[in-house]
Amino acid sequence: MNRLKGTIQKITSHEGISLVNIEVLNTLFGTVVLDTPQTCNYLGLGKSITVAFKETEVAIALPNIGEISMANQLKCKIKSIQNGKILAKIELTCKGETLISIITSNSSKRLNLKENDTVIALIKANEISLIEED
Amino acid sequence: MIEIDIKKSFKNKNEKIDFHFKTTIENNSINAIFGQSGSGKTTLLRLLSGLETPDSGFIKVDNKIWFDSKKKINLAPQKRDVGFVFQDYALFPNMSVIQNLRFAQPEKNEDFLQELLEIVELKELQNKLPDALSGGQKQRTALARAVARKPKLFLLDEALSALDNTMRQQLQDDIEKIHKNFKMTTLLISHDIAEVYKLASHVKIVKNGKILKEGLPDILFDESKISGKFKFSAKILKIQKADTIFVVTLLIGGNLTKVVATKEEVDKMSIGDNVLVASKAFNPIIIT
Numbered sequence: 199m200n201r202l203k204g205t206i207q208k209i210t211s212h213e214g215i216s217l218v219n220i221e222v223l224n225t226l227f228g229t230v231v232l233d234t235p236q237t238c239n240y241l242g243l244g245k246s247i248t249v250a251f252k253e254t255e256v257a258i259a260l261p262n263i264g265e266i267s268m269a270n271q272l273k274c275k276i277k278s279i280q281n282g283k284i285l286a287k288i289e290l291t292c293k294g295e296t297l298i299s300i301i302t303s304n305s306s307k308r309l310n311l312k313e314n315d316t317v318i319a320l321i322k323a324n325e326i327s328l329i330e331e332d
Numbered sequence: 333m334i335e336i337d338i339k340k341s342f343k344n345k346n347e348k349i350d351f352h353f354k355t356t357i358e359n360n361s362i363n364a365i366f367g368q369s370g371s372g373k374t375t376l377l378r379l380l381s382g383l384e385t386p387d388s389g390f391i392k393v394d395n396k397i398w399f400d401s402k403k404k405i406n407l408a409p410q411k412r413d414v415g416f417v418f419q420d421y422a423l424f425p426n427m428s429v430i431q432n433l434r435f436a437q438p439e440k441n442e443d444f445l446q447e448l449l450e451i452v453e454l455k456e457l458q459n460k461l462p463d464a465l466s467g468g469q470k471q472r473t474a475l476a477r478a479v480a481r482k483p484k485l486f487l488l489d490e491a492l493s494a495l496d497n498t499m500r501q502q503l504q505d506d507i508e509k510i511h512k513n514f515k516m517t518t519l520l521i522s523h524d525i526a527e528v529y530k531l532a533s534h535v536k537i538v539k540n541g542k543i544l545k546e547g548l549p550d551i552l553f554d555e556s557k558i559s560g561k562f563k564f565s566a567k568i569l570k571i572q573k574a575d576t577i578f579v580v581t582l583l584i585g586g587n588l589t590k591v592v593a594t595k596e597e598v599d600k601m602s603i604g605d606n607v608l609v610a611s612k613a614f615n616p617i618i619i620t
Contacts, residue, residue, distance in 0.1 A: 199597065230614070231559045231612075232561050232613050233559060238559070250558070253594055254592065280576050281576075282575035282576035282577075283575055284575045285575045285576045285577055286576065287577070287594070298594060298596075300576070300577060300594075324612055324614040324615075325612060325614075325615075326612075327559050327610065327612060328558070328559040329559070330558075
């Protein structure tokens with residue numbers, strides 16, 4: 199699981215669902231949760247929170263992509279690539295933090311990914327979990 | 333029924349902590365006390381057992397008063413009919429298993445002790461000294477010793493947390509068997525959600541010296557710190573490498589499931605571990 203620390207900037211709730219905007223590595227992340235500030239005490243403006251998402255939910259794009267619905271985008275550098283027969287494990291760094299993306303080896307080859315390349319990591323808003331900090 | 337309404341203040345360095353426990357405990361039930369360290373779980377057990385004296389309030393056990401500040405009643409720990417098991421078993425090293433148990437019995441009842449030894453599978457080892465026992469066997473002796481007096485209230489303070497997973501599960505089975513046979517009202521402190529689900533019928537969540545919430549074990553769902561709504565406690569059965577990732581086989585409520593994980597994650601897992609599996613409510617598909 200990838201974990202990044204962030205601060206809650208905005209919460210929009212409607213009928214039990216909330217869109218939570220979190221500042222993570224100077225980027226504004228959005229996540230959708232089935233909670234509201236009324237049902238969950240760590241949903242509060244300015245609160246520190248950890249955003250968590252699975253490695254297999256991180257897509258990779260080359261820079262200068264066109265418009266895309268996935269709003270959670272981090273500009274990263276490829277630290278290492280471990281190519282398997284089917285899956286490729288790609289270690290990324292962004293502002294000193296490490297995250298991992300697991301994509302198919304075919305895609306890794308198709309994009310011709312190499313160490314030190316700059317890429318965009320994309321995470322869908324409904325794939326991000328929030329973890330309260332101790 | 334046990335009725336509690338007690339207050340106690342402690343000075344911890346510069347900080348003053350006010351404990352106020354107000355709750356009831358059904359007879360013959362197993363209750364889990366859940367909460368972070370420093371929340372007051374152990375203090376609650378110590379106040380109940382008489383090892384600590386409340387500043388004010390009362391403890392009433394089936395109309396018998398154990399403590400009442402107004403009536404100036406304060407039964408000594410040995411008069412309270414409590415069996416207490418700690419993480420550290422504290423057996424008498426110079427006494428055999430059976431002698432440790434006999435010592436804890438106010439009135440001799442050898443038949444009951446033999447029945448108890450049978451339940452916790454220590455019958456063959458009853459003449460051994462504690463030093464000759466494994467950690468799990470020592471803790472089972474401590475369990476049996478606490479039960480030897482047929483206490484009204486059975487208190488377990490993190491009693492299993494020093495044991496490895498296999499041992500821990502055996503001891504959980506022993507606690508279940510003891511409860512099934514003798515029906516003592518039980519209060520156990522545990523950090524392990526799977527353990528709480530397995531043993532307890534009722535959960536009390538303690539925070540800052542107060543009971544924050546109580547009810548069926550399901551209330552723990554609200555307490556775990558991850559926002560996912562697809563959450564289960566699971567047991568790790570198998571960890572297998574598959575290509576550049578790993579596949580972890582889990583037992584969730586009698587069903588086998590598989591979840592993929594990275595090497596960094598499986599390095600922190602062991603077979604038999606109880607874990608929380610979580611996903612967002614958006615991922616699972618429902619097939620009707």
